[in-house]
Amino acid sequence: MNSRSLTFNVFRHNPRDAASQPRVVQYQLEETPGMTLFIALTRIRETLDPGLNFDFVCRAGICGSCAMVINGRPGLACRTLTAELPADIRLFPLPGFELIADLSVNTGKWMRGMSERLQAWLHPRETADIDALEARMEPDLAEAIYELDRCIECGCCVAGCGTAQMRPDFVGAVGMNKIARFRLDPRDARSDAEFFDLVGDDSGIFGCMSLLGCHDVCPKALPLQTQIAYLRRGMARQGWSAKPAS
Ligand code: SF4
Ligand code: F3S
Numbered sequence: 455m456n457s458r459s460l461t462f463n464v465f466r467h468n469p470r471d472a473a474s475q476p477r478v479v480q481y482q483l484e485e486t487p488g489m490t491l492f493i494a495l496t497r498i499r500e501t502l503d504p505g506l507n508f509d510f511v512c513r514a515g516i517c518g519s520c521a522m523v524i525n526g527r528p529g530l531a532c533r534t535l536t537a538e539l540p541a542d543i544r545l546f547p548l549p550g551f552e553l554i555a556d557l558s559v560n561t562g563k564w565m566r567g568m569s570e571r572l573q574a575w576l577h578p579r580e581t582a583d584i585d586a587l588e589a590r591m592e593p594d595l596a597e598a599i600y601e602l603d604r605c606i607e608c609g610c611c612v613a614g615c616g617t618a619q620m621r622p623d624f625v626g627a628v629g630m631n632k633i634a635r636f637r638l639d640p641r642d643a644r645s646d647a648e649f650f651d652l653v654g655d656d657s658g659i660f661g662c663m664s665l666l667g668c669h670d671v672c673p674k675a676l677p678l679q680t681q682i683a684y685l686r687r688g689m690a691r692q693g694w695s696a697k698p699a700s
């Protein structure tokens with residue numbers, strides 16, 4: 455099979471350089487078997503443009519650092535084969551996050567702010583009974599928690615969400631998934647009312663317009679639609695309504 459000549463149209467801009475203007479730069483590469491966008495971008499940086507910025511750590515779909523907009527759709531560059539794409543490839547940084555430079559965005563800062571706001575960590579029950587702390591968990595429940603814990607905080611769901619693009623304080627599907635995860639966990643001391651209080655306004659569940667871009671683009675195929683619906687239903691059952699805007 456003849457190899458294709460690929461054209462990469464890559465967004466370039468360094469917001470810290472006063473002389474930098476946002477632009478799209480074209481690079482040509484010959485496609486090689488098994489080429490991923492990680493391989494292609496590394497080759498561009500090594501052979502054509504040493505100044506190109508992009509992030510990769512694990513190259514295995516685990517760290518979440520390589521998310522970018524690939525031909526209009528958020529995805530993981532390390533898990534995307536060029537063979538799955540047309541010969542004309544457009545790469546842009548994820549919207550909704552602070553731009554570091556070119557394809558590199560600061561998802562870590564966003565995720566930290568969201569996690570602190572939602573207190574997205576286990577709040578263990580206070581007990582002196584070590585057996586209660588070490589209690590066995592039903593396998594189905596452990597599996598359900600594990601399923602939601604597979605989030606790699608890549609930011610694709612935020613980039614794919616219209617609400618997140620309009621509201622900088624929106625916690626996104628990633629945030630609502632975290633609430634759903636800790637709400638499931640019997641080791642967490644927080645009540646439903648406390649969980650709902652964390653997401654019961656326009657920056658949480660009431661800001662979500664069920665656009666479902668998050669669900670469509672999540673590279674880990676997390677059941678985001680279901681989790682958002684469960685939270686809504688749980689809140690409705692308890693007669694929860696949106697807090698008045700402050
Ligand atoms: Fe990425 Fe999915 Fe987690 Fe969103 S929910 S940050 S898309 S892994
Ligand atoms: Fe956004 Fe997903 Fe809700 S795309 S509006 S968080 S359903």
Ligand code: FES
Nearest residue numbers: 513517518520532
């Ligand atoms: Fe880690 Fe792509 S480099 S997910």
